[in-house]
Amino acid sequence: MSFSDSLLPSVIETIGDTPLVELSRLTAGLDGRILAKLEFLNPGYSKKDRIARQIIEDAEAEGKLRPGQTVVELTSGNTGTGLAIVCGVKGYPFVAVMSRGNSMERARMMSALGAEVVLVDQLPGSTSGHVSGGDLALVDQAAQRIVAERGAFRADQFHLAGNFRAHYLHTGPEFLRQSGGKIDAFCDFAGTGGSFAGCAAAFKEFNPAIRCYLIEPEGAAALAGEAVTNPNHRIQGGGYSMADLPLLRPEHIDGYLKVGDDEAVQVTRRLALEEGIFAGFSSGANAAAALRLLRTELRGKTIAVMMCDSGLKYLSTDLWE
Numbered sequence: 001m002s003f004s005d006s007l008l009p010s011v012i013e014t015i016g017d018t019p020l021v022e023l024s025r026l027t028a029g030l031d032g033r034i035l036a037k038l039e040f041l042n043p044g045y046s047k048k049d050r051i052a053r054q055i056i057e058d059a060e061a062e063g064k065l066r067p068g069q070t071v072v073e074l075t076s077g078n079t080g081t082g083l084a085i086v087c088g089v090k091g092y093p094f095v096a097v098m099s100r101g102n103s104m105e106r107a108r109m110m111s112a113l114g115a116e117v118v119l120v121d122q123l124p125g126s127t128s129g130h131v132s133g134g135d136l137a138l139v140d141q142a143a144q145r146i147v148a149e150r151g152a153f154r155a156d157q158f159h160l161a162g163n164f165r166a167h168y169l170h171t172g173p174e175f176l177r178q179s180g181g182k183i184d185a186f187c188d189f190a191g192t193g194g195s196f197a198g199c200a201a202a203f204k205e206f207n208p209a210i211r212c213y214l215i216e217p218e219g220a221a222a223l224a225g226e227a228v229t230n231p232n233h234r235i236q237g238g239g240y241s242m243a244d245l246p247l248l249r250p251e252h253i254d255g256y257l258k259v260g261d262d263e264a265v266q267v268t269r270r271l272a273l274e275e276g277i278f279a280g281f282s283s284g285a286n287a288a289a290a291l292r293l294l295r296t297e298l299r300g301k302t303i304a305v306m307m308c309d310s311g312l313k314y315l316s317t318d319l320w321e
């Protein structure tokens with residue numbers, strides 16, 4: 001019997017190092033491979049646990065977060081869940097500010113993890129399950145007010161380098177290590193753009209020929225410079241119709257792709273049925289875009305994607321029927 005050296009001091013140390021799986025059932029009959037990183041196996045069931053840890057630990061290292069100081073951030077639920085875990089373990093009170101348009105499983109999970117959840121009404125005319133950039137602007141105003149009222153630290157995922165660094169230092173290098181460096185392309189559905197920016201930077205540093213594609217919802221391709229005709233799409237976690245995301249580096253974007261709601265839903269369901277991968281809308285969007293690339297300009301290539309969060313977060317939506 002050998003004694004284990006794998007005892008961890010807290011759940012925070014279980015964040016990251018997620019498995020990479022080849023989606024060979026989804027790509028049957030196609031020439032090429034899709035490699036999917038199972039980010040829903042993080043303790044908060046999404047990739048955003050990574051940035052929660054990085055942002056808080058960067059702030060601690062830089063002296064920007066005092067012991068016991070309140071942390072506030074706006075969230076579609078996933079960053080908030082990650083922050084609820086990290087702040088809970090480290091002893092910082094955490095306030096999650098979220099639109100009522102996001103699925104309620106997320107609010108309940110954050111509360112269970114000790115977060116104070118502030119729900120913000122959507123714009124008149126917005127519908128539940130469809131969170132637009134306008135809805136998010138209201139959430140941002142509420143977050144700013146709470147930060148000022150409580151003298152809190154804003155774990156600002158749209159601006160803080162920790163969001164980029166989590167993926168540049170960890171997710172990207174993990175992809176490279178687990179694939180033996182055999183990645184030709186990466187495509188990613190953007191919310192803050194932190195995952196895309198960090199992974200793309202790591203990939204380009206390793207091999208500038210790795211092509212990196214940014215994915216947006218059909219009808220909300222603001223980053224690609226198109227007119228926004230459908231801000232109320234169904235792909236939760238991103239596609240906020242913002243023409244500028246501070247963390248993105250334009251020189252790392254080789255192309256823009258669009259995925260429609262129905263296509264994202266269809267591929268999310270195929271992931272569950274064919275691969276046993278129970279993930280959310282944006283994971284389906286990532287795999288859908290990769291499938292299209294394999295059928296067109298990247299035939300025969302290997303494409304890396306993230307399975308961003310768990311399908312359990314959408315049980316109250318019409319994703320699963």
Ligand SMILES: Cc1ncc(COP(=O)(O)O)c(C=O)c1O
Pocket residue numbers: 046048076078079189190191192193194195196236237238280282283308309
């Ligand atoms: C489910 C889901 N998919 C995709 C994204 C977008 O990731 P990023 O903010 O790194 O662009 C998020 C961000 O919150 C998310 O929660």
